[in-house]
Amino acid sequence: MIDLNDEELERYSRHIILEDVGIEGQEKILNSKVLIIGAGGLGSPIAYYLAAAGVGEIGIVDGDVVDLSNLQRQIAHTTADVGIPKVESAKAKMLAVNPHVKVNIYHTMLYSGNILEIIGPYDFIIDGTDNFASKFLINDACVLLNKPLSHGGILRFSGQTMTIKPRESACYACVFDSPPPAGVVPTCSSAGILGAVAGMLGTIQAAEALKFITGAGTPLYNTLLAFDAKSMLFRSVKLKRNPKCRVCGENGITELRDYEQALCEVKNA
Amino acid sequence: MKLIINGEAKEFSQTKLNVEELLVLENVEQPDMVSVQLNDEFLKKPDYAAVFLKDDDAVNFLYFMGGGE
Ligand SMILES: [Zn+2]
Numbered sequence: 514m515i516d517l518n519d520e521e522l523e524r525y526s527r528h529i530i531l532e533d534v535g536i537e538g539q540e541k542i543l544n545s546k547v548l549i550i551g552a553g554g555l556g557s558p559i560a561y562y563l564a565a566a567g568v569g570e571i572g573i574v575d576g577d578v579v580d581l582s583n584l585q586r587q588i589a590h591t592t593a594d595v596g597i598p599k600v601e602s603a604k605a606k607m608l609a610v611n612p613h614v615k616v617n618i619y620h621t622m623l624y625s626g627n628i629l630e631i632i633g634p635y636d637f638i639i640d641g642t643d644n645f646a647s648k649f650l651i652n653d654a655c656v657l658l659n660k661p662l663s664h665g666g667i668l669r670f671s672g673q674t675m676t677i678k679p680r681e682s683a684c685y686a687c688v689f690d691s692p693p694p695a696g697v698v699p700t701c702s703s704a705g706i707l708g709a710v711a712g713m714l715g716t717i718q719a720a721e722a723l724k725f726i727t728g729a730g731t732p733l734y735n736t737l738l739a740f741d742a743k744s745m746l747f748r749s750v751k752l753k754r755n756p757k758c759r760v761c762g763e764n765g766i767t768e769l770r771d772y773e774q775a776l777c778e779v780k781n782a
Numbered sequence: 783m784k785l786i787i788n789g790e791a792k793e794f795s796q797t798k799l800n801v802e803e804l805l806v807l808e809n810v811e812q813p814d815m816v817s818v819q820l821n822d823e824f825l826k827k828p829d830y831a832a833v834f835l836k837d838d839d840a841v842n843f844l845y846f847m848g849g850g851e
Contacts, residue, residue, distance in 0.1 A: 553851035587851075643851030666847030673847050688824065689817050693846050697814045706849055737844060748789060750842050753822055 517543075521613075525567055533729035539567065545726045548572040548635035550623060550651060552599035554711030555641030555665050555718060557589035562719035563614075564607035568726070570615045571607060572635055575599040576622035586708030623647060625769035628654045637722050639663045641715065645692035646772040652677070652685035653769055656761045661725055663718045663733075670707050672714035673739040675752070676721045679761060682734035683752040686760035692772050710742050786840040801841075802830040810843060817844045 517525070517536060521543075528534045528542070547568050549556050552575035563571050577599050579590040587599075594602040600618035607616050619631055623642075628650060632638050638660050640651045648664065655662040655677065662677040664685050677684050717738065724730045735754070740747040760766050783794050787808060794807070801820070805813050818825045819842040825833060835841070 551850050555850045583851075641850045643849050645846070645848045648848065648850075665850055667849040668845070668847040671845070671847060673845075688819075688844060689846060690824070690826075693814045697812055704849065711850075739844070750789075750819070750844060751822070752819075755824060 521567070524611075528566065531729075534727050538727035538729065541726050541728075542723065543567050543569050545637070546570040546572070546635045547637045547639065547722050547726075548574065548632055549639045549641055550574045550647070551641035551643065552587075552589060552603040553577075553583065553641060553643060554586040554667065554706060554708070555715040556599075556603065556639075557587045558712050558715035559639055559641060559719045559722075560589050560603045560607050561610060562716060563722065564611045564616075566719075566723055567611060568614060568722075570617065570635075572617040572619065572631070573600050573603055574619040574621065574623060574631060575603075576620060586706060586711045588712065623650065625650060625771045628769065629658060632658060632660055635660065637661050637663070637725050639718050639722060640665055641718070644774055646774040648685065649692055649772050650769065653760055653766055655679055656684055657766065657769065661732075663721045665714050665718050667706055667710055667714050669705055670710055670742040671740065672710055672717075672742075673737055674714055674717055674721070674733060675737045676725070676733040678732075678734055681754075683754045684758060684761045687755040687758045687762075688737060688752055690759060695773060707742060713740070713742065783835065783837045785835060786838070788842055799835050800831050801825060801833045801835065804835060804841065805830070805843075808843070815846045817846070818842070819844060 525539045528539050529536055545568050547563055549559050552573050578596055579594045579599055579602055581595055589603040589606045598620045600620050604616045604618050632654055638655055656679040659679050665674045721732055725732055735752045737750040756762050785792055810816055821840050
């Protein structure tokens with residue numbers, strides 16, 4: 514355990530006065546390692562809040578560079594960042610908020626060959642990716658390595674998230690089994706997303722990570738939280754593990770494979 | 783019969799109704815983009831036509847959301 518110095522006591526004072534966090538909880542945050550996959554609409558607010566909270570080591574994975582069309586929602590990036598790798602832009606913002614955190618950047622696309630090595634060192638994984646191939650791969654890898662995971666997905670005015678403790682709570686594949694057939698998938702840039710919806714869901718995921726680390730409250734285990742910003746109705750759907758789950762069930766996966774990516778999802782950056 | 787669809791009670795005039803028919807009645811335009819939960823269990827798509835609903839069944843349509851970027 515680290516002893517907090519005066520600067521830290523002041524910086525984190527609003528956490529420390531929370532009964533469910535306290536000095537002990539803040540020390541847990543300072544000692545934690547969290548990986549953010551995707552430095553986009555979800556990853557941006559997640560990066561800010563984890564850095565501000567003092568998460569000791571933050572990894573961030575993204576193979577893209579900042580594009581002008583990202584700036585409507587990806588608040589870690591500014592107009593001056595267009596053209597630079599998103600992970601570098603996000604790292605600069607995190608360190609500007611809190612120079613005491615360590616930020617590890619991975620300027621790469623995740624695939625079955627590199628994901629285990631990348632997620633291995635982290636205590637909690639956050640999915641902020643924009644395609645089903647990655648979302649299913651991340652779930653598979655987290656089940657294999659027994660890593661707690663926050664899943665997140667957004668579309669137009671809607672968002673949904675669940676927190677997964679592998680082999681204890683329902684995993685992503687318990688609910689959705691496999692990626693939908695390519696061609697019907699509206700995840701392409703054509704579907705659109707209200708920028709603030711990305712922020713709403715990303716901050717929920719950041720809160721889930723901090724709850725997990727500190728032990729405060731109850732994570733969204735066995736719960737799919739879904740909202741529609743048009744009506745601003747939130748719904749919690751109770752889930753349970755599927756004993757026959759293709760990934761975490763009795764005959765679950767033992768090795769990784771890459772899922773096919775729908776054509777319209779292929780990056781042209 | 784009375785069904786609980788996405789948490790809300792709804793009355794149906796049909797006395798016999800399978801999940802495939804329910805998807806049509808509920809205007810689910812892209813069944814491939816939805817996962818159907820019936821009383822806590824998730825159904826396999828090939829089973830939709832064979833699974834008949836009964837009074838007070840709770841059905842959730844959970845939509846695939848692949849965005850994040
Ligand atoms: Zn599962």
